[in-house]
Amino acid sequence: MTVKPALHVLLAGPRGFCAGVDRAIKIVEESLRRFGAPVYVRHEIVHNKFVVQSLEAQGAIFVEELDEVPADAPVVFSAHGVPKSVPAEARRRNMVYLDATCPLVSKVHREAERHAAAGRHILLIGHAGHPEVIGTMGQLEPGTVTLVETVAEAETVRPPEGPLAFTTQTTLSVDDTAEIVATLAGRFPHLVGPAKEDICYATTNRQAAVKAIAARSGMVVVVGAPNSSNSVRLREVAERAGCPRAIMVQRGRELDPALADGVGTLGITAGASAPDVLVQEVLERLRERFTLTVEEVVVAEESVVFKLPAALAK
Numbered sequence: 001m002t003v004k005p006a007l008h009v010l011l012a013g014p015r016g017f018c019a020g021v022d023r024a025i026k027i028v029e030e031s032l033r034r035f036g037a038p039v040y041v042r043h044e045i046v047h048n049k050f051v052v053q054s055l056e057a058q059g060a061i062f063v064e065e066l067d068e069v070p071a072d073a074p075v076v077f078s079a080h081g082v083p084k085s086v087p088a089e090a091r092r093r094n095m096v097y098l099d100a101t102c103p104l105v106s107k108v109h110r111e112a113e114r115h116a117a118a119g120r121h122i123l124l125i126g127h128a129g130h131p132e133v134i135g136t137m138g139q140l141e142p143g144t145v146t147l148v149e150t151v152a153e154a155e156t157v158r159p160p161e162g163p164l165a166f167t168t169q170t171t172l173s174v175d176d177t178a179e180i181v182a183t184l185a186g187r188f189p190h191l192v193g194p195a196k197e198d199i200c201y202a203t204t205n206r207q208a209a210v211k212a213i214a215a216r217s218g219m220v221v222v223v224g225a226p227n228s229s230n231s232v233r234l235r236e237v238a239e240r241a242g243c244p245r246a247i248m249v250q251r252g253r254e255l256d257p258a259l260a261d262g263v264g265t266l267g268i269t270a271g272a273s274a275p276d277v278l279v280q281e282v283l284e285r286l287r288e289r290f291t292l293t294v295e296e297v298v299v300a301e302e303s304v305v306f307k308l309p310a311a312l313a314k
Contacts, residue, residue, distance in 0.1 A: 083138020252281025
C-alpha cells in the first residue's frame with residue numbers, strides 16, 4: 001500500500017458565504033416557494049456558477065435585462081444592486097419584483113445620494129463594469145460621479161470644481177483602497193468621506209484571514225469565481241502577504257492536487273459567494289493524493305444576519 005505524503009492545510013476563517021449572499025439566495029428560494037417556478041433573476045444573483053446552477057435546478061431563470069422577463073412573472077434583482085432605472089421600469093410594467101441588493105451596498109447608494117443632495121461631486125473608488133459600480137452610479141444623475149480605479153488615476157483625476165466626496169465599492173482590497181483614499185485626500189484636503197468604511201465587514205474579515213494564513217503557506221487556494229471581485233482580491237492579498245503562489249478554482253475537480261507536491265503547508269479560503277460545500281470538494285480532491293491535517297485559523301467571528309424583504313417576511 002502506497003503511503004500518501006502529508007499535507008498540512010490551513011483553513012481561513014471567516015471564509016465563504018456572507019450575510020448579504022445568504023440573504024440574496026434565500027430571497028430567490030423563498031420567492032420560488034411563494035410564487036412557484038419560474039422566478040426570474042436579473043443578473044447572476046451572486047457571482048458563483050454552482051449557486052446559480054443550484055437555483056436554476058429549483059426553477060429560477062437568469063436573465064440580463066428586464067425586457068427578457070414576462071410582465072406577469074416575479075423578478076429578483078441581484079445582490080450587487082441595480083440602477084434606479086431598473087425598479088422604475090419594473091413599476092412601469094406593474095411587475096412583481098424583489099430587491100436582493102445587499103443592505104451594505106444599499107447603504108453606499110443612500111450615502112452617495114446624500115452627497116449629491118449636498119452638492120458634492122462624488123469620486124467612486126471601484127472597478128469599471130462591475131455590477132455594483134453600475135448600480136451605484138445608476139442612483140445618481142449622469143455627470144455627478146467620477147470613477148477612480150487605481151492610485152495612478154487618483155493622482156491625475158480632474159473632478160469638477162467645488163465640494164468633493166468619495167465612496168467605494170464594497171468588495172475592494174482594503175490595502176489598495178486605503179492607498180487610493182490617501183492619495184485623493186492628499187490632493188483634495190476637503191474631501192468628505194463616509195461616516196463608516198464602505199468596504200464591507202465580510203470583505204475585510206476574509207482579507208484579514210487570508211493574510212493570517214498566507215505567510216505560513218507554500219500555496220493558497222481561493223475557492224471562487226473569476227468574475228467575483230472579492231474572490232479575485234483574496235488571491236491578490238494572499239500573494240502580497242508573502243505566499244509564493246495563490247490560485248483560484250471554482251470547483252474541487254478543477255484543482256490538480258499535484259500542484260501541492262512539496263508544498264508542506266497549503267492555505268484554503270473562499271470568496272463571499274462560495275458555499276462551504278465547494279471548500280469540502282477541494283479538501284476531498286487533495287485527499288486523493290495526500291494525508292491531510294487541517295487547522296482552522298480564525299481571525300474574526302461573524303454573527304451578522306440580514307432580514308428578508310417585508311414582502312417575504314410575512
